[in-house]
Amino acid sequence: MLKRNTGAKGHADIGAGALADQLAPVMTRCGQGDEGAFVRIYDELGSLVYGIILKVLRDPAQSEEVAQEVFTEVWRQAPRYEPGKGSVKGWIATIAHRRAVDRVRSEQSARNREDRDAVERHVDLTSAVEDLVGDELERQRVRVALQTLTEVQRKAVELAYYGGYTYREVAVLLDEPEGTVKTRIRDGLIRLRDEIGVSS
Amino acid sequence: MKPSGIDLHHLAGVYALNALDADELALFEAHLHGCELCQREVVEFCETAGLLALATAQPIPQRLRNFVDAVPGKCGLPRWASMSASQLFRRVLGSLEGTQQEFDSVAEETEQPRHA
Incomplete structure (x- = not known):
């Protein structure tokens, strides 16, 4: 069904950062059919999954649907997760983001895309904001790191990742040559990687 | 080009x-x-x-939480889904007196593409 090969992303050796991933053994148990481990995974990463999907789609109802697809895929693909070859967080974020952009680039979503400003107003939230406090420090680091990018790098990265646009679309939106946008995204990611580190 | x-x-x-x-x-x-x-x-x-x-994390809506709670039951992950090929083979050999159906279901599961 999906054309993208997430396997390629998951199978290069990333080194010590991923090996230190505390969620890796949990994902391994998840792959052995441990439902408690699955609950732990989504307790830890559910807000990340839902958050990035909502950021891209901006529609709470569609975002819930896509998040359901993501967690179903995570459960089914869990036996294929290989510890030490990318963190659980990176692996699941990749699945979630890819599913979100697949949806946003579909015809139906494209029509809705002009009308996406309702996102900040969604109300079906039962978890308290305090639930997010544990990750607040890390999120703050990311926001600070984003501010270290040049304005053009930050815009290109944000439009591509948070906006779900292809880099060619970003080039049109920013009225820049495609090659320039490609380079800015790459340089921006390298800068972020070096600022934040890739360890999990 | x-x-x-x-x-x-x-x-x-x-x-x-x-x-x-x-x-x-x-x-x-x-x-x-x-x-x-x-x-x-x-x-x-x-x-x-x-x-x-x-950085964009959001609290999970209750409906989504309810759905996720039910995922393992809805798309059950058989214990042998994580077995190695040789483990699977031994298991299938060991249950030859069992139904052909089990063999078929094992074969079907193992033939799934590695990545969806």
Whole structure:
């Protein structure tokens, strides 16, 4: 069904950062059919999954649907997760983001895309904001790191990742040559990687 | 004009952000298969992207939580889903007196594509 090969992303050796991933053994148990481990995974990463999907789609109802697809895929693909070859967080974020952009680039979503400003107003939230406090420090680091990018790098990265646009679309939106946008995204990611580190 | 090999090396970033069009995506993935440098970069950039995702975390809606609670029951993961091929083989051999159905279901599961 999906054309993208997430396997390629998951199978290069990333080194010590991923090996230190505390969620890796949990994902391994998840792959052995441990439902408690699955609950732990989504307790830890559910807000990340839902958050990035909502950021891209901006529609709470569609975002819930896509998040359901993501967690179903995570459960089914869990036996294929290989510890030490990318963190659980990176692996699941990749699945979630890819599913979100697949949806946003579909015809139906494209029509809705002009009308996406309702996102900040969604109300079906039962978890308290305090639930997010544990990750607040890390999120703050990311926001600070984003501010270290040049304005053009930050815009290109944000439009591509948070906006779900292809880099060619970003080039049109920013009225820049495609090659320039490609380079800015790459340089921006390298800068972020070096600022934040890739360890999990 | 197709990108040259050198150009392909510079697509790891946009690939990790899922920001490639379908035509370049196919070219890059073919390249990625044999390029350890790009594999490493893609993983690192995916880790970085994961942190960009973390920065947008939102509380999970109750409906989604309810759905996720029910996922294992709805798409049950048989214990042998994580067995090695040899374990599977032994299990199938050991249950030859069992039904053909079990053999078929094991075979079907193991024939699933590695990645959806």
